[in-house]
Amino acid sequence: MSEASKTAVQKKPITAKEVxxxxxxxxxxxxxxLLAIFVQxxxxxxxxxxxxxxxxxxxxxxxxxxxxxxGCIILAGTDLxxxxxxxxxxxxxxxxxxxxxxxxxxxxLIICMLAGGVIGLVNGFCMGKFKLHPFIVTLATQQITYGMxxxxxxxxxxxxPASYAANFATATLFQIQTGLNKNGDPVFTxxxxxxxLAVILTVIMWFVWNKTTFGKNMFAVGSNQEAARVSGVNVLxxxxxxxxxxxxxxxxxxxxxxxxxxxxxxxxxxxxENDAISAVVIGGVSFVGGTGKISGVILGVFMMQLIITxxxxxxxxxxxxxxxxxxxxxxxxxxxxxxxMTRK
Amino acid sequence: MAGEQVLLRMExxxxxxxxxxxxxxxxxxxxxxxxxxxxxxxxxGKSTLMKCLFGIYSKDSGHIYLEGKEVNFHSSREAxxxxxxxxxxxxxxxxKRNVMDNIWLGRYPKIKGTxxxxxxxxxxxxxxxxxxxxxxxNPKTVMSRMPVSQRQMVEIAKxxxxxxxxxxxxxxxxxxxxxxxxxxxxxxxxxKQKGVGxxxxxxxxxEIKRISxxxxxxxxxxxxxxxxxxxxSMNDIIRLMVGRxxxxxxxxxxxxxxxxxxxxxxxxxGEYSKLRDVSFKVHKGEIVGLAGLDGSGRxxxxxxxxxxxxxxxxxxxxxxxxxxNRSPKExxxxxxxxxxxERRATGIMAILNIRDNTVISSLKKYRVGxxxxxxxxxxxxxxxxxxxxxxxxxxxxKIQDLSGGNQQKVILGRxxxxxxEVLLLDEPTRGIDVGAKYEIYQLIQxxxxxxxxxxxxxxxxxxxLGVCNRILVMSGGRLAGEVDADNTTQEEILTLAAKYV
Numbered sequence: 001m002s003e004a005s006k007t008a009v010q011k012k013p014i015t016a017k018e019v020x021x022x023x024x025x026x027x028x029x030x031x032x033x034l035l036a037i038f039v040q041x042x043x044x045x046x047x048x049x050x051x052x053x054x055x056x057x058x059x060x061x062x063x064x065x066x067x068x069x070x071g072c073i074i075l076a077g078t079d080l081x082x083x084x085x086x087x088x089x090x091x092x093x094x095x096x097x098x099x100x101x102x103x104x105x106x107x108x109l110i111i112c113m114l115a116g117g118v119i120g121l122v123n124g125f126c127m128g129k130f131k132l133h134p135f136i137v138t139l140a141t142q143q144i145t146y147g148m149x150x151x152x153x154x155x156x157x158x159x160x161p162a163s164y165a166a167n168f169a170t171a172t173l174f175q176i177q178t179g180l181n182k183n184g185d186p187v188f189t190x191x192x193x194x195x196x197l198a199v200i201l202t203v204i205m206w207f208v209w210n211k212t213t214f215g216k217n218m219f220a221v222g223s224n225q226e227a228a229r230v231s232g233v234n235v236l237x238x239x240x241x242x243x244x245x246x247x248x249x250x251x252x253x254x255x256x257x258x259x260x261x262x263x264x265x266x267x268x269x270x271x272x273e274n275d276a277i278s279a280v281v282i283g284g285v286s287f288v289g290g291t292g293k294i295s296g297v298i299l300g301v302f303m304m305q306l307i308i309t310x311x312x313x314x315x316x317x318x319x320x321x322x323x324x325x326x327x328x329x330x331x332x333x334x335x336x337x338x339x340x341m342t343r344k
Numbered sequence: 345m346a347g348e349q350v351l352l353r354m355e356x357x358x359x360x361x362x363x364x365x366x367x368x369x370x371x372x373x374x375x376x377x378x379x380x381x382x383x384x385x386x387x388x389g390k391s392t393l394m395k396c397l398f399g400i401y402s403k404d405s406g407h408i409y410l411e412g413k414e415v416n417f418h419s420s421r422e423a424x425x426x427x428x429x430x431x432x433x434x435x436x437x438x439x440k441r442n443v444m445d446n447i448w449l450g451r452y453p454k455i456k457g458t459x460x461x462x463x464x465x466x467x468x469x470x471x472x473x474x475x476x477x478x479x480x481x482n483p484k485t486v487m488s489r490m491p492v493s494q495r496q497m498v499e500i501a502k503x504x505x506x507x508x509x510x511x512x513x514x515x516x517x518x519x520x521x522x523x524x525x526x527x528x529x530x531x532x533x534x535x536k537q538k539g540v541g542x543x544x545x546x547x548x549x550x551e552i553k554r555i556s557x558x559x560x561x562x563x564x565x566x567x568x569x570x571x572x573x574x575x576x577s578m579n580d581i582i583r584l585m586v587g588r589x590x591x592x593x594x595x596x597x598x599x600x601x602x603x604x605x606x607x608x609x610x611x612x613x614g615e616y617s618k619l620r621d622v623s624f625k626v627h628k629g630e631i632v633g634l635a636g637l638d639g640s641g642r643x644x645x646x647x648x649x650x651x652x653x654x655x656x657x658x659x660x661x662x663x664x665x666x667x668x669n670r671s672p673k674e675x676x677x678x679x680x681x682x683x684x685x686e687r688r689a690t691g692i693m694a695i696l697n698i699r700d701n702t703v704i705s706s707l708k709k710y711r712v713g714x715x716x717x718x719x720x721x722x723x724x725x726x727x728x729x730x731x732x733x734x735x736x737x738x739x740x741x742k743i744q745d746l747s748g749g750n751q752q753k754v755i756l757g758r759x760x761x762x763x764x765e766v767l768l769l770d771e772p773t774r775g776i777d778v779g780a781k782y783e784i785y786q787l788i789q790x791x792x793x794x795x796x797x798x799x800x801x802x803x804x805x806x807x808x809l810g811v812c813n814r815i816l817v818m819s820g821g822r823l824a825g826e827v828d829a830d831n832t833t834q835e836e837i838l839t840l841a842a843k844y845v
Contacts, residue, residue, distance in 0.1 A: 213707040223696050230690050
């Protein structure tokens, strides 16, 4: 029945249904392009150099966390602990910057990533060993991490030492002329170092996903855990490693965000995991598991940022932004499920 | 008088699936107040026939008459409402809910004039049915807390609660103790008294002889005969069930079985399965079949060897060396490979492509430094596509887009890349069309010729006879016997298979 209808469709040039399907398959990107065009018409500065660099900065700031959580989603799971891990890491970064290693920001970054990795290990272990649902496990570790942070920090707000921020967030990679001031002198916008770091991390992740045994195993476990096990994949180890990598990415994000913002506060990282999950889903990493691409994650984070910036340009306030973000996630998931639904 | 009235008549029922004619002009006539046994080998079409009756499959042709009126059910529920019920072998119950919830699901009694469910009424109704049938189960017990036998009783009670005129029992005694079987037979006796017609599907000859009035025998989707049970001996039944010509659909069996023993299995017992004390030896280059009825422990033998099930005791030796095989990963390293029975559930990674599905078990071979070489993976995949003659547009095609036969070839390729000594194949040709089956047989032959040892489970006896050198017959979790595939008969195998049931 379905065979017959498939061949029939192939013979005809293009049917209305095919056009509709194509539009639906690409609906997310079409809508975002339309939105961008709309904003550009309304506010011509939208695609100006200054805003593009700002988009680049925000995208690269959010990308590492999205890459981390994407692995968890490829396992057909999720991870809610990301934002709070980032918050804790931000605090650790501040403490190390002020007291412990004022002159060794790289060491501090590594320690932050390790700390995130340890929480990721707990996440992965509980999931793989006790077969708990990732939602529950990471909901619990989210609370625990936040509680730990509030306890050790006493809810204090710490300013990041200049030595740390200077190395990553204010140090300039290169600068681009973005316009002229009143006197006709050129105005430059700086691109900070962390942009490059995010690019490097992304490249490493691309290799990990596509070129390593671990990456192949991750997709196999996400696609069919039982089949992967029978095929000789160490499922428990794979799950644990995916969450450790994710945890390290959150740790990185926390450190970098503290540097970028210039301080560590109890709200640092709040809702970051939500944004990351949304971005990843928009980027076509499916909750069905076993499918997703680094390019999709990048695109997802970028599109999310584009939506947010676009709304800012249009003067839409923060409250409405939540509604729109939520709607976008829902819409992206509906479109995604279309691909996996069995037609009866 | 009641015993003579025709309750259900199925005539000329045919049903085809792509590549397979599952039912070909099958008939069945059930008289009121009798037990009608429906017999046939695994895959003879018994279940398909019942699924056509209940509208789970829509029949291609034929007619079904219930009390003389033509019916055409579209769902089990519709059948139930018309008095046709089935007690399934695999119980479909809401395990987290209690007994009475399960019985009244979908038709909860309401408190009059309200949309609220009347628990009181439900309890009373349940107790009424239970009392009638002599079942002692608390209606408020949660299903999952009860043994399978009691759950089965609940299922029977549910069928009765619909005031069914026709009840189909599918292998009802497979998980019952002797006392419970007696109880079941008493219930069946009571139902007969009430004029209910019973279709009874079972492999257990003794049971059939004891409780059935008529027997209909099916074979390869075709109707063979219907006769009064009293007129048939057990041997007659077996002969009618298997009486099939072995046609030449198998490649020549020209693999050379070496004298050298490759695999020794000693006293294998399962921790959580009923596998008990299975011992056998396999030679290098030999194809050994594992025959037996469904649930006889064939799959468990393979799973226990492969470390995919927890072993209670037993030893496995490969070329004289003891191997622990505690997990699939370890077994693969030791030279074992296993093609599982449920291709969809435990074989393919559906949304991944052919290449990823092919190389997953042998990834370390493609390593260059810390990374995997795409080139090497592509080359290995290509080699396997060639060797297996897999029909696929490209390596990048998702495996879910291939036919069952081609999926199976990809999985065989996956295992060949691990260069195993022992191949464990569980129903390697299930759900595969005839042409692809032949190719799979050829591949199995080729592997044996390369000196690998193959152990193959199959429900299709002709397949085992056509492909294997030797056949081990399982029965009730034990090894019932061993036959030489070239000098045995299906009757002999079936007799062994019934040894411990």
